[in-house]
Amino acid sequence: xxxxxxxxxxxxxxxxxxxxxxxxxxxxxxxxxxxxxxxxxxxxxxxxxxxxxxxxxxxxxxxxxxxxxxxxxxxxxxxxxxxxxxxxxxxxxxxxxxxxxxxxxxxxxxxxxxxxxxxxxxxxxxxxxxxxxxxxxxxxxxxxxxxxxxxxxxxxx
Numbered sequence: 001x002x003x004x005x006x007x008x009x010x011x012x013x014x015x016x017x018x019x020x021x022x023x024x025x026x027x028x029x030x031x032x033x034x035x036x037x038x039x040x041x042x043x044x045x046x047x048x049x050x051x052x053x054x055x056x057x058x059x060x061x062x063x064x065x066x067x068x069x070x071x072x073x074x075x076x077x078x079x080x081x082x083x084x085x086x087x088x089x090x091x092x093x094x095x096x097x098x099x100x101x102x103x104x105x106x107x108x109x110x111x112x113x114x115x116x117x118x119x120x121x122x123x124x125x126x127x128x129x130x131x132x133x134x135x136x137x138x139x140x141x142x143x144x145x146x147x148x149x150x151x152x153x154x155x156x157x
Contacts, residue, residue: 002148004127012130017149018156019124021101024061025113029093038096038116043072047095050079051086062098063120098122102156127152 004020030047031038038046043061050059059076062069078094080086083103090097090113107113129145 002127002129004125011132013133014128014130015145016126016128018127018153020127020156021124022098022122023101023104023108023118024063024096024098024116024121025090025104025108026096026116027091027093027113028111030090030095031114033093040072040117040120043074046074048074048076049086049089049095049097050076051097052079052081061096062122063117064123065120069123100125 002017026038034046040063048059048061059074060071061074062071064070074096076095078089080089083099086097087099087104087107089095090099091107096116104113108115129148131141
C-alpha cells in the first residue's frame with residue numbers, strides 16, 4: 001500500500017518514499033477583491049477554502065515554524081472534498097488554499113495562482129509504502145517499490 005500520512009501502526013512497516021510539499025496560494029482576483037496584505041498577523045481577516053478530508057474540515061491555516069505546527073483560525077465561505085473543486089474555488093477568488101505543490105505547479109508558473117507566506121508553509125506530508133512485518137521483503141515487492149519510487153519522485157520534483 002502507498003499512503004500520504006503519518007501512520008503509526010504496529011501491523012505494518014513503513015518505508016518513506018517522498019515528502020509531499022504543501023504550499024499556500026490564492027488567485028490574483030482574490031487579492032484584488034480584498035485589497036489586503038497577506039501576513040500571518042492578518043490571516044484572521046482573510047478567507048480560507050476548507051478541504052474536507054476523512055478526519056477534518058476546519059477553518060484553520062496551518063504552518064510549520066521552529067519545529068512546531070501552528071494554527072490560525074480563519075473565515076471560510078466554502079468546504080470541498082476533491083482537489084479539482086478545491087483548486088477551482090481558489091481560481092475563482094474565493095480564498096486561500098493549502099495544496100500539494102505539484103497540483104498547482106503550472107498555475108503558479110503562469111501567474112494564475114500566487115504563492116503566499118513562503119516562510120510559513122505547512123509541514124510536508126510523508127508518502128510511504130506500507131507492508132506487513134516480515135523478516136524478509138520478497139523480491140517482487142522490492143522491485144515494485146524501487147520502480148514506484150523512481151516514478152513518483154520524478155513526477156513530484
